[in-house]
Amino acid sequence: MTHTISLSVNGERYTREVEARMLLSDFIRGEVGLTGTHVGCEHGVCGACTILIDGVAARSCLMFAVQADGAKIETVEGLASRGGALSTLQVAFRDNHGLQCGFCTPGFLMAAHEFLNGPDVSTDREVVREAISGNLCRCTGYETIIDAIIEVAGMELENRK
């Protein structure tokens, strides 16, 4: 049995027939064709598949696509401008060497994106560490990722003054 779902991904509307068991991560990659959302562990441990659903960060491997009917999804592809210019956060990751192999990066970017736009944004190293503690990186040792997020958090707090 299939379900017709209609949802927005990075501002574009997609209407598709899906099986109930199709994971949202597989829908984004296979049906929408946006492969920036990476699938690592498929059981909610690694955080590589993190997206925003109605503005809230979630693991897309722990939701079924049918549950996202009517939702507004944002993926890593939505961070850069349409012309391809990287977002401030993406630039900060590049400048601070916040990535090496890049597999975990989309998840980190989306988790950090929620943190930086949320009420608890902070330049405190421990707070940032806690904010990204649900994402695994096997290359960087995290310190450079934290550096990148702190840099943007500083700008964000300055902007909010």
Next chain:
Amino acid sequence: MKPSPFEYLRPDTLEAALRALSDHKDRDAKVLAGGQSLVPMMNFRVAAPEVLIDLNGIGELSGISEEDGVLRIGAMTRAAAVKSNAQVALRMPLIPMAYEHVAHATVRNRGTLGGNLCHCDPASEMPMVMLVCEAEMEIAGPGGTRTEAAEDFFLGTYTTSLEPDEILTAIRIPFARPGARFAFEEVSLRRGDFAMVAVGVRLEAEGGICKSLAIGLCGIATVALRAEAAEAEAAGHELARLNPAQLAETAVAGIPFEDTATQTAAFRRDTTRALVQRALETCLTSEAT
């Protein structure tokens, strides 16, 4: 891996959800809350329900309110919402203390308090917290609603007293009494992982006398438990004369600790003892709420 095929239902009222559960009771029907435990199990095919009843469209199951000295948290209220709620922090400070150790932000965004409790993982913090605050579960079934004390609800590993055709609708938590003190301690491999051991303490005192002490433990047995012998040992005594080290010894005395793949029984016993002692010291030196 990918989940097995299933039929997906999304009722928009509790009544419709209960009817769906009854209608499909011969087909291994399961309710879906936040999905942060059930969906991984389905991805691994450890769980393969034939019918999945999604509760996420039922607004009446979410929300936090209070009435007659009781805090009521709808079962589908997200962990993130409970963790950051000022009313919860005021009425039962142990809950936000414990949530600092529960999973990570993105999991708490989706995971629900009710789902967490019904999953009943032996190393999960929240069932233990419910034992310590002596919460009651509000349960709806085909015959109406019933309430059950936390101590009767959590039965064992992944096992609660919930019948297959019932749904947990809310959790009722008595307000912290004036003068109550709380502490929470945990050891886990990484912050946010399931607890190797976690300890929650509620201490109520009046005029320098310990009126009631509740010590909850999780991660060390098939289900969260209370250290009743240590609790009884403290009740009625002057706070100044309570000995945290002695009470912690009593707390672990009756527990048959076993070796696990990564930890010896002696390590688990000693860790538990140390955390109980630390939590009691924190309570005894902290300001009453």
